Amino acid sequence: MGLLEAIILSVLAASTPLLLAAAGELVVERAGVLNLGVEGMMIMGAACGFAGAYLTGSVMVGAACGILAGAALAAIFGVLTLGLAVNQVATGLALTILGVGASGLIGAGFVGQRIAPAPPLTLPLFSDLPFVGRIFFGENAFVYFSVALVVGLWWVLYRARAGLVLRAVGDNHASAHALGYPVLKIRMLAVLFGGACAGLAGAYLPLAYTPFFIPGMTAGRGWIALALVVFASWRPARLVAGAYLFGAVTILQLHAQGAGLGIPSQLMSSLPYLATVIVLVAISRVRATAGAAAPACLGTVFVPDR
Numbered sequence: 539m540g541l542l543e544a545i546i547l548s549v550l551a552a553s554t555p556l557l558l559a560a561a562g563e564l565v566v567e568r569a570g571v572l573n574l575g576v577e578g579m580m581i582m583g584a585a586c587g588f589a590g591a592y593l594t595g596s597v598m599v600g601a602a603c604g605i606l607a608g609a610a611l612a613a614i615f616g617v618l619t620l621g622l623a624v625n626q627v628a629t630g631l632a633l634t635i636l637g638v639g640a641s642g643l644i645g646a647g648f649v650g651q652r653i654a655p656a657p658p659l660t661l662p663l664f665s666d667l668p669f670v671g672r673i674f675f676g677e678n679a680f681v682y683f684s685v686a687l688v689v690g691l692w693w694v695l696y697r698a699r700a701g702l703v704l705r706a707v708g709d710n711h712a713s714a715h716a717l718g719y720p721v722l723k724i725r726m727l728a729v730l731f732g733g734a735c736a737g738l739a740g741a742y743l744p745l746a747y748t749p750f751f752i753p754g755m756t757a758g759r760g761w762i763a764l765a766l767v768v769f770a771s772w773r774p775a776r777l778v779a780g781a782y783l784f785g786a787v788t789i790l791q792l793h794a795q796g797a798g799l800g801i802p803s804q805l806m807s808s809l810p811y812l813a814t815v816i817v818l819v820a821i822s823r824v825r826a827t828a829g830a831a832a833p834a835c836l837g838t839v840f841v842p843d844r
Contacts, residue, residue: 551746553782557684560781565691566729569725570707571729579607583605583737584744591603597745608740615729616729620725659677660675703724769817
């Protein structure tokens with residue numbers, strides 16, 4: 539039971555940054571925009587989040603710094619793609635390169651430093667329950683917020699007028715514009731929201747997952763988050779299952795290495811990314827057979843009538 543509890547806790551910890559980043563990107567793509575700069579926004583959130591927490595001694599300040607860093611990079615992306623109609627794919631890739639370089643510069647003075655990680659939120663009596671107490675009532679605020687974020691996102695997309703408008707903008711921006719909705723403004727807000735979520739996901743890594751910062755500590759999680767959105771078919775409920783599935787694969791390779799199975803560590807470390815490729819290929823095959831499609835305007839640029 540102790541080993542099972544440890545594995546579940548490890549899966550929750552590994553899945554949280556994926557869930558946060560993927561939730562933000564889902565909103566972005568629902569608005570009809572494709573931002574490939576999630577990895578860059580995450581690593582910037584990690585560097586700025588750790589710097590803020592280390593200088594102030596507050597995890598909350600660090601999380602706020604990570605959110606602002608991710609939103610700032612997203613604002614650059616939005617201005618270039620929505621304001622100047624620059625190619626979204628090229629801009630997203632450039633944003634990743636910018637984020638990796640800038641995070642290395644910002645975090646250079648903090649490498650090797652440590653902070654107190656985000657404490658778990660405990661409830662009297664409930665947290666002391668065998669097995670379920672530590673899993674459900676002893677996690678840090680990031681874990682609870684990630685789940686609440688997806689639940690709130692589902693409600694907004696399918697039960698609120700704002701979600702209906704967002705989906706209309708992503709599915710058919712011309713019709714949404716004809717009805718009087720500010721398409722560019724809505725897409726810009728979606729991009730900023732996605733950047734904030736990616737920044738928070740990156741900040742989670744040094745603030746709760748590992749209490750220190752190293753360059754490149756996101757280790758491709760931003761790309762996995764992008765794949766998760768496709769895996770979930772742009773639906774929040776499936777996003778949770780996908781995030782925990784990919785988190786479980788990540789933890790599986792760590793436990794397999796620790797068990798000494800004799801499999802090369804390089805192959806085991808590639809399992810999360812290999813699983814991502816396999817899932818995307820499988821989804822493409824299913825969609826080709828069923829004729830399903832992504833949001834109609836995904837990756838397009840909208841230019842309002844002058």
